[in-house]
Amino acid sequence: MxxxxxxxxxxxxxxxxxxxxxxxxxxxxxxxxxxxxxxxxxxxxxxxxxxxxxxxxxxxxxxxxxxxxxxxxxxxxxxxxxxxxxxxxxxxxxxxxxxxxxxxxxxxxxxxxxxxxxxxxxxxxxxxxxxxxxxxxxxxxxxxxxxxxxxxxxxxxxxxxxxxxxxxxxxxxxxxxxxxxxxxxxxxxxxxxxQVVNAEHLAERYQQFMIVAFGEAILASGGQFAAFGFKPDRVIALVLAFAITALLWRIYFYRAGLLLPAVIAASARPAVFARSASYAHLLMAGGIVLSSVGDEIIINHPFAKPNLVWSAVILCGPAIYLAGRARLDYLSFSRVALSRVIGLVVLVALAPVVAFLPPILIAVVAVVILLIIATSDTVSWRFRPSKPTPPPPGGRYRGM
Known part of the structure; x- marks a missing residue:
C-alpha cells in the first residue's frame, strides 16, 4: 500500500x-x-x-x-x-x-x-x-x-x-x-x-448505537406480545413496556445526547472526552438490556405472583440507565441534573418495597418515575437552558 x-x-x-x-x-x-x-x-x-x-x-x-x-x-x-x-x-x-x-x-x-x-x-x-x-x-x-x-x-x-x-x-x-x-x-x-477526532461523526455513532439498543428493546417486547395476541392484559403490558422504552429514549436525547457533537468539539481534549463518553453509553446500553428483560417479564407474566427478582429487574434496568445518563450529564455540563439522582435512588429503593405487586403494576411505578424525570428535563430546559460546558482536564465535580 x-x-x-x-x-x-x-x-x-x-x-x-x-x-x-x-x-x-x-x-x-x-x-x-x-x-x-x-x-x-x-x-x-x-x-x-x-x-x-x-x-x-x-x-x-x-x-x-x-x-x-x-x-x-x-x-x-x-x-x-x-x-x-x-x-x-x-x-x-x-x-x-x-x-x-x-x-x-x-x-x-x-x-x-x-x-x-x-x-x-x-x-x-x-x-x-x-x-x-x-x-x-x-x-x-x-x-x-x-x-x-x-x-x-x-x-x-x-x-x-x-x-x-x-x-x-x-x-x-x-x-x-x-x-x-x-x-x-x-x-x-x-x-x-x-489525537484529532471527528466530533460530528463520533457523536452520531454513539447516538446510533443508542437507537440500536432502543430498537432491541422494541423488538423484544413486540416479539413477546405477538406470541400472546390481543388479550387485554397483554395489550396493557405492551403499552407500559413501550412507555418505559420511549421515556428512556426521551431522557437520552433531551438534551445531552442531542448536544453531543457540540460537547465533544467544545472539550479541551476531544479524544479523551469521547473515550469517557463511551463508558457512559456502555452503562446506558447495559441498563437498556436489563430493561428489555423487564419488558419481557411484564408481557409474559403481567399478573403473576410477586417476585423480588422481577421487581429488581423492572426497576433497576432504568436505574442503571440513569446512572450512565447522569455521567453523560456531568461530562457535558459539568453538573448532574438532580432529577436523575433522585430518580435513580427512588427506583433502587422501591425495588424491594413494591416486590409484592404483580409485574404490570411495578411497570406503572417505573413509568411514573421516568415520566416525572422527562417532564423535569423539559421544564428545566425551557426556563434554564444550558450550554455545553465539559469539565476541564482533571476538573472536579461542581454540584448538581
Missing part, C-alpha cells in the same frame, strides 16, 4: 462527517446481538446469569467502539475499509449466535471470533497507517489485543467459574488498556489525548 493510497484511506476533514451506510449495516448486527443477550438473561435470571451478560456485553461493546473509532479515522466509503467492516459484521453475527452457550459448548467459537475481530482490525489499521506517527498507537493497540486475546482463548478451554473469572479479567482489560492509553515499555503511551 503506497503513501498515496494511505492518504486515500484517511477521512477528509473538509467533507461532511456523517456515518456511512456500511456503518449502519454494521449496527444492524447489534440489534440481534443485544436481543440474544437480553433473551438469554431472561431465561437465566440469576446473579451468575447477570455476570455472564456483563462479560459478553463488554465484549460486544469493545468490538463496536473500536470499530467506530477506526471509521472515525479511516474513510469507510473506501472499498478497502468496507472489506474490513463487513467481515467484522459477520464475526459479530457469529458471536451473537454463540451467546446462549458462550459459557458452555460454544465458548471457543465466541472467543476465537472475538479475538480474530480485534486483532485483525488492529493489524489492518497498523498496516494502513504505516509511516505515520499514529501507526505507533495502532501497533500498541494490536499488542494489547493479542495479550487480551490469549486470555479469551485460554478461558474458552476451561469451564465453570474458572472461565468466568478469566473472561471477566479479559473483558476488564478493554477498560484498563484504554485508561492506560495503551502504554507499553519503550513505546510509552499511544497519546490518545492529542
Amino acid at each position: 503506497t503513501a498515496g493510497n494511505t492518504r486515500d484511506l484517511l477521512r477528509d476533514h473538509a467533507e461532511p462527517q456523517r456515518a456511512t451506510y456500511v456503518e449502519l449495516f454494521f449496527d444492524v448486527i447489534f440489534v440481534f446481538a443485544l436481543t440474544r443477550l437480553s433473551n438469554t438473561l431472561f431465561h437465566n435470571l440469576t446473579w451468575l446469569g447477570a455476570l455472564h451478560t456483563v462479560i459478553l456485553l463488554a465484549a460486544f461493546w469493545w468490538v463496536w467502539v473500536f470499530t467506530a473509532w477506526t471509521t472515525n479515522r479511516l474513510n469507510p466509503a473506501q472499498p478497502a475499509i468496507q472489506l474490513v467492516i463487513v467481515p467484522i459484521a459477520l464475526g459479530t453475527l457469529i458471536m451473537a449466535g454463540a451467546v446462549p452457550a458462550a459459557f458452555g459448548k460454544d465458548g471457543l467459537a465466541f472467543a476465537v471470533t472475538y479475538v480474530v475481530i480485534q486483532i485483525g482490525r488492529a493489524f489492518f489499521v497498523t498496516v494502513a497507517l504505516r509511516g505515520r506517527e499514529v501507526s505507533i498507537g495502532s501497533l500498541q493497540q494490536l499488542i494489547w489485543a493479542c495479550f487480551s486475546g490469549v486470555l479469551w482463548i485460554v478461558g474458552a478451554f476451561t469451564t465453570g467459574p474458572v472461565r468466568v473469572l478469566i473472561w471477566l479479567f479479559a473483558a476488564a482489560l478493554g477498560y484498563t488498556m484504554t485508561q492506560l492509553d495503551f502504554r507499553l515499555p519503550r513505546l510509552g503511551s499511544a497519546r490518545i489525548a492529542t
Whole structure:
C-alpha cells in the first residue's frame, strides 16, 4: 500500500462527517446481538446469569467502539475499509449466535471470533497507517489485543467459574488498556489525548448505537406480545413496556445526547472526552438490556405472583440507565441534573418495597418515575437552558 493510497484511506476533514451506510449495516448486527443477550438473561435470571451478560456485553461493546473509532479515522466509503467492516459484521453475527452457550459448548467459537475481530482490525489499521506517527498507537493497540486475546482463548478451554473469572479479567482489560492509553515499555503511551477526532461523526455513532439498543428493546417486547395476541392484559403490558422504552429514549436525547457533537468539539481534549463518553453509553446500553428483560417479564407474566427478582429487574434496568445518563450529564455540563439522582435512588429503593405487586403494576411505578424525570428535563430546559460546558482536564465535580 503506497503513501498515496494511505492518504486515500484517511477521512477528509473538509467533507461532511456523517456515518456511512456500511456503518449502519454494521449496527444492524447489534440489534440481534443485544436481543440474544437480553433473551438469554431472561431465561437465566440469576446473579451468575447477570455476570455472564456483563462479560459478553463488554465484549460486544469493545468490538463496536473500536470499530467506530477506526471509521472515525479511516474513510469507510473506501472499498478497502468496507472489506474490513463487513467481515467484522459477520464475526459479530457469529458471536451473537454463540451467546446462549458462550459459557458452555460454544465458548471457543465466541472467543476465537472475538479475538480474530480485534486483532485483525488492529493489524489492518497498523498496516494502513504505516509511516505515520499514529501507526505507533495502532501497533500498541494490536499488542494489547493479542495479550487480551490469549486470555479469551485460554478461558474458552476451561469451564465453570474458572472461565468466568478469566473472561471477566479479559473483558476488564478493554477498560484498563484504554485508561492506560495503551502504554507499553519503550513505546510509552499511544497519546490518545492529542489525537484529532471527528466530533460530528463520533457523536452520531454513539447516538446510533443508542437507537440500536432502543430498537432491541422494541423488538423484544413486540416479539413477546405477538406470541400472546390481543388479550387485554397483554395489550396493557405492551403499552407500559413501550412507555418505559420511549421515556428512556426521551431522557437520552433531551438534551445531552442531542448536544453531543457540540460537547465533544467544545472539550479541551476531544479524544479523551469521547473515550469517557463511551463508558457512559456502555452503562446506558447495559441498563437498556436489563430493561428489555423487564419488558419481557411484564408481557409474559403481567399478573403473576410477586417476585423480588422481577421487581429488581423492572426497576433497576432504568436505574442503571440513569446512572450512565447522569455521567453523560456531568461530562457535558459539568453538573448532574438532580432529577436523575433522585430518580435513580427512588427506583433502587422501591425495588424491594413494591416486590409484592404483580409485574404490570411495578411497570406503572417505573413509568411514573421516568415520566416525572422527562417532564423535569423539559421544564428545566425551557426556563434554564444550558450550554455545553465539559469539565476541564482533571476538573472536579461542581454540584448538581
